[in-house]
Amino acid sequence: MGDFFTVSVLVATLASGIRLATPFLLAGLGETIGQRSGVLNLGVEGVMLLGAFSAYYITLETGSAVYGILGAIVVGLLIGLAYAFITLIMQAQQGISGIGIYLFGLGFTDLLFQKNVGTPKPIRGLGEVNIPLLSDIPKVGEIFFQHSLPVYFAFALVPLVWFMINKTTFGLNIRAVGETPEAADTLGVSVNRTRLATILIGSTMASLAGAALALEVGIFQQNLTSGQGFIAIALVYFGAWRSYGVMLGALLFGIVQATVLQLKTLGIVEGANSSLLAMAPAVLTIVVLAIVSRRVAAPGALTRPFDRAA
């Protein structure tokens, strides 16, 4: 049995917390953009699974994680197009159509995995990239600057997404369409075109989140994401639809997960109790939602389809 409160263990836990936060962050930021435009995509979990499998399988076949990531982007765009058709043109109820995407992703990736791969074969994921100079700082370097590329990418997106939503014309359109689509429409903003763009962005980022996960763990298995996509959606509420808030939430969840794993590895908690501890993120989400739900307002037109004729 090891001791959790030693410097090296704490540093390792924080570093792994940042790594584990990355899929939450990527998917959560994408979902934030979508929800700001009034579209709830509950299928993030399914898109993540599809992205994870395509990145895994392409990397396994070609030996190159770059192709894997490109594949995940294409898959994300394709599902985004399908979801946009269902949401914008058929105006399906968003809370339920997302469950369809989830079931499809869950079943389809399992099907392809069993058929094409069978036994789990590990892939070589992306290596770590040490940031020159910064990674040499003791402790701090180890926590923040010795990660793989998707980690840096995800965290670099946080200010970029903030800038896009708050400081660009496109961001203004997103917010207008998400709050009062009728008014935006009157002013000549195409509601559905804006939403198409945000759905595509969100879906691609969810797919990338899955790819980041698969490349990080270097393996695929049935239901690899195990609820992470759903937690990512909750993080959007947690972060009050703001990119920095989502980042805080993602970090919190990543670190909680890392702590649970670390306690398990060190043998401080074992077997049954680790299951009990694994309830922590979901319980935490519920508690946080109960606290914040009344305090922050969701985008006014969230889940409301826009129909000019109506």
Add this chain to the structure above:
Amino acid sequence: MNTKHDERASGLAQDEQKFRGRSAAALLAPFVGLAVPVGAVLVALSLGAVMLLTLGANPITGYAALIDGAFGGWDELADTSIKAMPLLLVGVGICIAFRAGVINIGGEGQIIAGAIASTVVALVLPDVSRILLVPLVLVGGAIGGGLWGAIPGVLKAYAGVNEILSTIMMNLVAAQFLSFLLQDLLTDKASGAIKIQQTERLSANADLPLLPGDTRLHLGVMIAILIAVLGHILLFRSALGVRLRAVGHNADASRYAGMPVKKSIVQALAFSGACAGVAGAVLVFGSESHRLIAEGGASGFTQSAGFNGIVAALFGGLSPLAVVPASFFFGGMLTGGISLQQELQVPAALIVALNGIVVLFVVGSLKLQTRLRSWAQGAGSGSLRGSESPPSDHAPQPADSVAISEDSDG
């Protein structure tokens, strides 16, 4: 309809050509409700055929194996019914919740909660006679699932928490809690060193009795159908049902009419969870092992019925009685999927993917269905009654999730 047709026809002779077309539409009206979901399933199945082709299997032999495995004989029909039971129970609960404007995605967790509660009943009272213990474990399951459902209900009504998110989180919590219990408090002490996540063989007095005949069919089937009937009565033949549907239809108007909206939300989720909880009890005490087992995680126990039940409920147009055939159909997909796997080596996961596509098509076509129906109805009633909206009994659209405003009632 025909008398109105005549009145109109005499008055609007110049529109006759156009009118004929519309009256044909009026004749079609009753079928529109069925045509769209059936069409959605057919499209989904043809996509499945494409998938089978790309997997190198012949779609015709594939679907033949599926149909034969699902409906090809008494044993197959019994297995299909057994698979359909949890879908039906969860589906009835989904009808209640969705009709009340509450999106319950928490079927998985509520099944688990019901299973745990009923297992505890059987462990605490193993010697109670069979005639009492069977109802007791079922009630235990209903209470367990009902409480698990009521939590997100209370959170939504009194803290404004989006129920879609909270029910999903409750699923994750329940799955881990089950895993904990099966490794610790409820674990099979006899299993020794082999760590299987299961309880001991539960009291034989709680076994759901087999139905006459030579199949695995047990009492659970009757219970599930009974609950579908009760669900129908609750929704359409009781004051509570009127209130729940009114809240689902328009929460603000219901509030102004003096209905307790918050209480209704909690009730809807509690009833919905209770139905799923009974499914949990049936899965334990109707199983061949008569244990609570989580093979390869919690979804090994629930068989994803919490999600597939939503599929069945949507397909049944959110009417509890129509969910009976719908769940039988999807139960058949699940049993047929197993023979598909055995005969063509196509993983049964195909069925999960197909179910996802069915959800997308059914939900995606609801708007189309409403449009078609109002077009058809407009032809029938015409200008005499104005463009009346279809009665809500027959136009099941999952209502938009009820929004609770800050200053709403208590």
